[in-house]
């Protein structure tokens with residue numbers, strides 16, 4: 228689809244999204260409600276499980292399960308043996324990160340806007356191994372400085388790991404440039420693409436990623452409780468997963484097991500088959516619309532929302548970066564983010580709080596307390612953005628009147 232065709236299809240796309248009739252949803256970066264075709268696939272599979280038994284329903288769905296891997300492959304330009312489907316993006320990311328062998332003196336380089344769960348993992352592994360965690364400074368746009376990264380590289384840099392788009396803002400990191408430097412330095416490049424997959428075109432080769440983690444429930448509009456990991460074919464076998472089971476490995480004799488040769492070594496035996504099928508359907512839905520067309524709609528929508536919010540007295544819009552995507556963040560002077568979100572929710576307008584602890588390096592550097600996150604998707608309309616801006620203006624002015 229072209230951008231114009233996507234816009235023309237909006238009434239249909241919104242009418243097949245039940246949430247559009249219920250709420251004004253600006254929390255797509257948290258969870259983007261699924262369209263009816265995705266719900267149908269999930270519900271149908273759950274019905275089959277109830278009717279014929281879970282294992283039998285899985286057997287019946289074997290080809291469609293494999294098709295879900297192929298859909299992920301098409302989405303990120305990978306082969307199916309490079310894909311693992313797991314419970315969520317954090318577990319996907321963990322399975323790659325904890326498999327990288329680090330030792331004393333090894334350096335992990337990350338970005339200022341890195342996601343909290345990832346930094347906790349760096350700190351844990353640094354404590355255990357004596358590796359160091361270093362934060363690459365930002366450039367004048369508030370994104371990772373590619374020049375500073377180039378200066379920091381040496382033979383001890385084992386891992387470069389960044390969030391492509393942080394949880395707390397629309398910033399799109401220069402991921403391909405980072406990938407190029409990682410390749411030159413011989414460092415492993417682990418990309419957290421949780422907020423960008425489904426929102427913008429993602430090709431693992433173009434980005435130079437050795438591994439990439441993503442989720443179903445955000446910009447892909449799939450179900451909760453499922454995510455995936457991509458690992459480049461030639462790096463799979465050097466990564467020994469932190470956990471193994473009878474799916475990730477085979478117990479071949481009393482004393483021996485063999486680890487799965489493909490990325491399925493990062494999976495585990497039990498999984499929500501309905502969620503895998505729902506993820507596959509959500510990806511096909513997005514691919515039918517066209518990821519280019521989705522991005523061509525989201526980027527200007529979010530820019531328009533920033534221009535609606537910025538002039539409101541007391542409101543500060545906070546997004547950084549040369550390129551900005553669908554996450555819009557702001558504060559209302561004198562009103563805690565949680566109170567703004569609660570007041571909006573009372574009007575059936577969904578936003579969320581981005582707490583300091585999710586992106587501490589960045590929030591501390593900008594002296595920010597918790598902030599409000601309003602994220603758009605291609606479904607978002609100008610009318611909804613005006614509704615949000617009017618509601619935020621009312622919250623800001625009622626606070627100004629009280630103080």
Ligand SMILES: Cc1ncc(COP(=O)(O)O)c(C=O)c1O
Nearest residue numbers: 315316317342390393394421442
């Ligand atoms: C940048 C980023 N990385 C990772 C995650 C974690 O994803 P999941 O909750 O699917 O594990 C999030 C969730 O909000 C995120 O925004």
